[in-house]
Amino acid sequence: KQEVTQIPAALSVPEGENLVxxxxxTDSAIYNxxxxxxxxxxxxxxxxxxxxxxxxxxxxRLNASLDKSSGRSTLYIAASQPGDSATYxxxxxxxxxxxxxxxxxxGTTLQVKP
Amino acid sequence: SxxxxxxxxxxVQPVGSPLSLECTVEGTSNPNLYWYRQAAGRGLQLLFYSVxxxxxxxxxxxxxxxxxxxxxxxxxxxxxxxxxxxxxxxxAWSARxxxxxxxxxxxxxxxxL
Numbered sequence: 001k002q003e004v005t006q007i008p009a010a011l012s013v014p015e016g017e018n019l020v021x022x023x024x025x026t027d028s029a030i031y032n033x034x035x036x037x038x039x040x041x042x043x044x045x046x047x048x049x050x051x052x053x054x055x056x057x058x059x060x061r062l063n064a065s066l067d068k069s070s071g072r073s074t075l076y077i078a079a080s081q082p083g084d085s086a087t088y089x090x091x092x093x094x095x096x097x098x099x100x101x102x103x104x105x106x107g108t109t110l111q112v113k114p
Numbered sequence: 115s116x117x118x119x120x121x122x123x124x125x126v127q128p129v130g131s132p133l134s135l136e137c138t139v140e141g142t143s144n145p146n147l148y149w150y151r152q153a154a155g156r157g158l159q160l161l162f163y164s165v166x167x168x169x170x171x172x173x174x175x176x177x178x179x180x181x182x183x184x185x186x187x188x189x190x191x192x193x194x195x196x197x198x199x200x201x202x203x204x205x206a207w208s209a210r211x212x213x214x215x216x217x218x219x220x221x222x223x224x225x226x227l
Binding site: 042051 | 120146148156157158159160163173202204206207208212213214215216217218219220221223
């Protein structure tokens with residue numbers, strides 16, 4: 001069974017700290033992996049997509065890595081800000097023909113304190 | 115640019131009543147369309163997806179159905195709601211090419227009482 005797990009479920013850090021969110025997946029035959037941000041009561045915003053042939057992707061203060069052999073992905077947030085407070089979800093796609101069919105982790109809720 | 119509209123934002127319905135949630139996408143053609151549900155304390159679960167008009171695939175057996183009457187319109191329905199249908203429903207779209215991101219609507223919070 002294909003599963004995606006995120007640890008920890010919640011994280012609280014002071015402003016300015018660098019942090020890493022973890023995501024693990026059971027099936028290494030992943031096609032791509034996406035990281036999303038969700039604010040309370042809102043839809044999801046796509047942050048980064050890493051193709052199976054890639055090792056990492058960067059966007060501003062965000063860097064996501066993918067290690068298929070170990071079944072892990074990480075989202076690195078540099079110099080965290082209170083505006084980064086949200087739930088972060090990772091999701092894996094296992095089909096090249098329909099990459100919107102995603103298996104989601106439960107998310108990590110991040111709080112950045114001023 | 116592409117946009118996705120989903121309505122209503124919140125909905126409170128009695129058990130046994132019908133349901134219709136609508137989603138439309140603008141600024142693109144031939145998108146793949148999806149309905150996800152996020153239940154309290156649970157992760158996002160794919161309910162339905164569509165790769166074209168009239169083409170619907172169901173991922174889990176349930177009390178809901180979906181339809182795609184037009185290229186950029188996706189509808190989630192139920193004839194009789196159950197308490198277990200409560201949750202946050204999200205419509206999403208992706209381009210019909212490999213390795214494209216998934217873009218979500220703002221969601222509908224459904225409470226069945």
